[in-house]
Amino acid sequence: MPPVPTAAHDTDDVRAAAAGDRQAFQRLYALHSGRVYGALHRLAGYDHARAEDLTQEAFIRAWQKLPGFRHESAFGTWLYRLAVNVALMDLRARSADPVRMVNEEHLLESGETPFCAAEREELEQAIGQLPPRARAVLVLHDIEGWRHEDIGNELGMAVGTSKAQLHRARGLLRKALGERS
Amino acid sequence: MNEFEWRRQLRALRQPQTPDRDLWPLIEAALDDAPVAHKTIAGAAARTRSSGRKRWLLRASLAASLVLACAVGWHMLPALTGKTSGVVASTTWKPADPRLAGAAIELDAARLELELAIQQAPDSAALQRLLHRTEQQQMQLRHLADRAS
Numbered sequence: 001m002p003p004v005p006t007a008a009h010d011t012d013d014v015r016a017a018a019a020g021d022r023q024a025f026q027r028l029y030a031l032h033s034g035r036v037y038g039a040l041h042r043l044a045g046y047d048h049a050r051a052e053d054l055t056q057e058a059f060i061r062a063w064q065k066l067p068g069f070r071h072e073s074a075f076g077t078w079l080y081r082l083a084v085n086v087a088l089m090d091l092r093a094r095s096a097d098p099v100r101m102v103n104e105e106h107l108l109e110s111g112e113t114p115f116c117a118a119e120r121e122e123l124e125q126a127i128g129q130l131p132p133r134a135r136a137v138l139v140l141h142d143i144e145g146w147r148h149e150d151i152g153n154e155l156g157m158a159v160g161t162s163k164a165q166l167h168r169a170r171g172l173l174r175k176a177l178g179e180r181s
Numbered sequence: 182m183n184e185f186e187w188r189r190q191l192r193a194l195r196q197p198q199t200p201d202r203d204l205w206p207l208i209e210a211a212l213d214d215a216p217v218a219h220k221t222i223a224g225a226a227a228r229t230r231s232s233g234r235k236r237w238l239l240r241a242s243l244a245a246s247l248v249l250a251c252a253v254g255w256h257m258l259p260a261l262t263g264k265t266s267g268v269v270a271s272t273t274w275k276p277a278d279p280r281l282a283g284a285a286i287e288l289d290a291a292r293l294e295l296e297l298a299i300q301q302a303p304d305s306a307a308l309q310r311l312l313h314r315t316e317q318q319q320m321q322l323r324h325l326a327d328r329a330s
Contacts, residue, residue, distance in 0.1 A: 020217075022209065029205055034197030041198050052200055059208045064217045123190060142191040 014075045018066045025066075029059055032076055036083045042139045043087040045128035054090060058083035084140070088154050091132050126176040130169055137162055138169035241298050244291035245311050248284065248318055276326050288319045 010031060016024035036058055041051035062079055069078060127135060136155060140146040141162075148162040155162070276282050295312040302308060
């Protein structure tokens with residue numbers, strides 16, 4: 001998993017926030033919210049409302065867990081990982097609903113529109129229509145740069161399953177964008 | 182679109198994004214209800230004291246073990262050499278024999294370390310046991326010195 005670039009001077013704010021300083025935590029929020037929200041927005045299928053909820057949840061959990069932060073990694077990396085975990089937990093909770101899963105599996109059947117140039121917006125829309133687990137694997141691997149081993153650990157699936165989900169997600173995405181894989 | 186272009190476009194999506202609205206007020210409001218145990222200076226001091234006690238315990242244990250090894254070695258020496266030392270320990274506990282003197286010094290040092298450690302951790306049963314054992318070793322050493330005399 002690639003490290004998340006972060007400001008080197010946020011260490012003081014991290015320590016202060018761990019001691020209960022909310023202003024310091026607000027500065028950390030201002031510094032890192034864009035990256036966190038961006039990742040959660042992608043994982044949430046570009047659903048703004050859900051991404052906002054997940055972002056709030058991520059920062060609340062970060063506040064709670066901050067006293068246990070051991071500075072073994074950059075704060076930004078720790079926060080990013082925590083935020084992704086929040087999104088994946090939400091994904092698992094939603095995936096527990098079999099009706100929802102079946103419906104989402106068929107979402108792309110009617111999405112075979114002719115497509116020549118993958119414009120960003122269309123690409124995002126197509127990703128947003130992927131089934132949740134396939135989308136999570138595609139976002140984490142192809143966009144966020146995670147390895148299959150890390151994805152498998154976080155999503156509770158074998159490496160082979162992660163690879164299969166990625167292959168499926170790419171196929172569905174190409175299909176949605178009007179390309180044959 | 183070839184594979185390279187495909188990957189490039191996907192990677193290009195990895196960018197920070199700003200939420201449509203400022204989420205901080207909502208987060209801050211939720212922090213009031215979020216249970217958390219923040220680090221405090223008192224907590225850090227307690228951890229430092231605990232760490233200090235552990236260090237003392239370790240040092241005292243090492244010293245006591247060293248003394249025990251010396252005492253056992255000294256005790257077994259006559260059997261190994263087949264003769265007694267013949268050195269008399271004085272009543273002021275300053276034996277002339279370097280082996281006895283060495284053991285006595287080690288025991289005194291161990292006892293001193295243990296007493297200091299117990300001042301910092303008066304409730305430590307382990308330190309009390311070590312001190313008791315060290316005192317017994319001092320008694321044994323005195324008996325050995327008496328017998329040798």
